Amino acid sequence: MNDYQVKLAKISGEFIWHKHDTTDELFYVIKGNMKIVLRGSAINLSEGEMYIVPKGIEHKPVAEKECHIMLIEPKGILNTGEINNELTANLDEWV
Amino acid sequence: MNDYQVKLAKISGEFIWHKHDTTDELFYVIKGNMKIVLRGSAINLSEGEMYIVPKGIEHKPVAEKECHIMLIEPKGILNTGEINNELTANLDEWV
Numbered sequence: 001m002n003d004y005q006v007k008l009a010k011i012s013g014e015f016i017w018h019k020h021d022t023t024d025e026l027f028y029v030i031k032g033n034m035k036i037v038l039r040g041s042a043i044n045l046s047e048g049e050m051y052i053v054p055k056g057i058e059h060k061p062v063a064e065k066e067c068h069i070m071l072i073e074p075k076g077i078l079n080t081g082e083i084n085n086e087l088t089a090n091l092d093e094w095v
Numbered sequence: 096m097n098d099y100q101v102k103l104a105k106i107s108g109e110f111i112w113h114k115h116d117t118t119d120e121l122f123y124v125i126k127g128n129m130k131i132v133l134r135g136s137a138i139n140l141s142e143g144e145m146y147i148v149p150k151g152i153e154h155k156p157v158a159e160k161e162c163h164i165m166l167i168e169p170k171g172i173l174n175t176g177e178i179n180n181e182l183t184a185n186l187d188e189w190v
Binding site: 001002004006023024025026028030048050052055070072074 | 097101121123145
């Protein structure tokens with residue numbers, strides 16, 4: 001949409017701590033439950049719930065069981081934020 | 096999110112034909128069914144389905160029964176596009 005991408009992901013387990021210095025990031029839970037761990041707090045999200053992680057805020061997505069989510073963020077944003085490792089998805093792939 | 100708004104709306108009946116010359120518009124169905132009528136075609140959306148209306152494309156949202164939707168578009172976009180009438184929602188209200 002415009003210069004934004006809507007991404008669908010199945011997540012399971014713990015993702016790494018990261019942040020996006022230039023953009024907010026919208027998480028919407030389609031199915032299951034997840035937690036967005038922040039430094040000092042955590043946001044629990046159930047089906048149909050959403051949360052927007054403000055830019056620059058470190059966060060770690062966690063799903064105890066498989067969880068289906070929709071992510072919305074500008075094109076070209078790496079899923080691992082400022083960190084490039086084996087969890088970094090290619091920008092042309094569906095993550 | 097950034098300079099975008101996420102709007103929640105309960106829609107019922109036929110909305111007016113309109114378009115947004117400057118932006119795409121994302122429709123996501125949370126509950127129920129709706130139809131996005133375009134000139135010459137129509138997109139049927141059920142729960143969990145989404146459609147992005149490209150900028151400049153005339154469209155008319157229709158819901159036979161009450162339907163709960165999430166809309167994502169840049170801040171400051173009028174729900175009725177280029178038309179200002181009694182269906183135009185104030186930008187500070189939840190539509």
